[in-house]
Amino acid sequence: xxxxxxxxxxxxxxxxILENREHLSVAGVSEVISFDENEVLLVTSQGxxxxxxxxxxxxxxxxxxxxxxxxxxxxxxxxxxxxxKRGGFWSKLF
Numbered sequence: 001x002x003x004x005x006x007x008x009x010x011x012x013x014x015x016x017i018l019e020n021r022e023h024l025s026v027a028g029v030s031e032v033i034s035f036d037e038n039e040v041l042l043v044t045s046q047g048x049x050x051x052x053x054x055x056x057x058x059x060x061x062x063x064x065x066x067x068x069x070x071x072x073x074x075x076x077x078x079x080x081x082x083x084x085k086r087g088g089f090w091s092k093l094f
Contacts, residue, residue: 052076
């Protein structure tokens with residue numbers, strides 16, 4: 001990703017709208033890392049967002065304007081901490 005493109009993505013507003021735990025709209029999306037019926041992992045202007053649930057389907061994806069729409073039963077939305085060091089228990093010891 002080019003530096004000027006990365007700066008543009010950082011300035012996109014990150015809005016998350018969940019309606020009745022069945023329809024999720026996310027703005028500020030720059031990339032979808034992976035998705036299946038139980039998890040959608042995406043990069044937003046505020047960090048990596050992990051959406052968990054059942055029967056999840058990506059209904060709309062437009063990376064030019066940074067919008068994503070998901071339907072299904074949403075059970076969790078978790079932003080990963082970018083400052084957290086990657087690795088497990090052993091990496092914390094050393």
